[in-house]
Amino acid sequence: MEQKKSLAFEHNQKSSAFLECQEPEVLEHDQKSFTFLTCSQCGVCCRLFLINLNPEEYKSCRYKTQFEEFGLTSDFMEAEMCGANIITQKKDGSCFYLADGKCSIHSARPQSCRNFFCSSKDPEFKTMIEKIKESKMSSS
Numbered sequence: 001m002e003q004k005k006s007l008a009f010e011h012n013q014k015s016s017a018f019l020e021c022q023e024p025e026v027l028e029h030d031q032k033s034f035t036f037l038t039c040s041q042c043g044v045c046c047r048l049f050l051i052n053l054n055p056e057e058y059k060s061c062r063y064k065t066q067f068e069e070f071g072l073t074s075d076f077m078e079a080e081m082c083g084a085n086i087i088t089q090k091k092d093g094s095c096f097y098l099a100d101g102k103c104s105i106h107s108a109r110p111q112s113c114r115n116f117f118c119s120s121k122d123p124e125f126k127t128m129i130e131k132i133k134e135s136k137m138s139s140s
């Protein structure tokens with residue numbers, strides 16, 4: 001059986017019409033089924049993890065990045081190597097865009113945020129999901 005993968009509205013010939021009318025932005029799938037995932041906007045991932053921008057997002061200058069005050073480099077590989085493609089964090093370590101416990105740019109959030117869901121079964125996110133569960137248990 002093919003391992004499940006996360007997709008961010010990848011349109012293919014079989015599912016593009018179906019996906020266009022769906023609210024969730026990410027789904028998990030294998031050859032036989034689709035599982036739609038939605039974000040509960042609990043904000044825990046926004047407090048625990050750094051948010052890496054992809055080349056397009058970085059070059060768009062739409063997001064506030066860590067070393068913005070020093071100027072942006074046009075070379076994405078250079079930016080990635082020094083962490084200049086990471087969204088700015090607040091003093092408490094949370095994402096710059098976390099406001100009142102929720103993402104203030106949820107509908108325009110970066111691709112790395114769109115790809116991650118606490119309920120994902122994707123092995124790529126196993127460690128992150130465990131850290132979120134630990135955080136939720138310690139704050140209860």
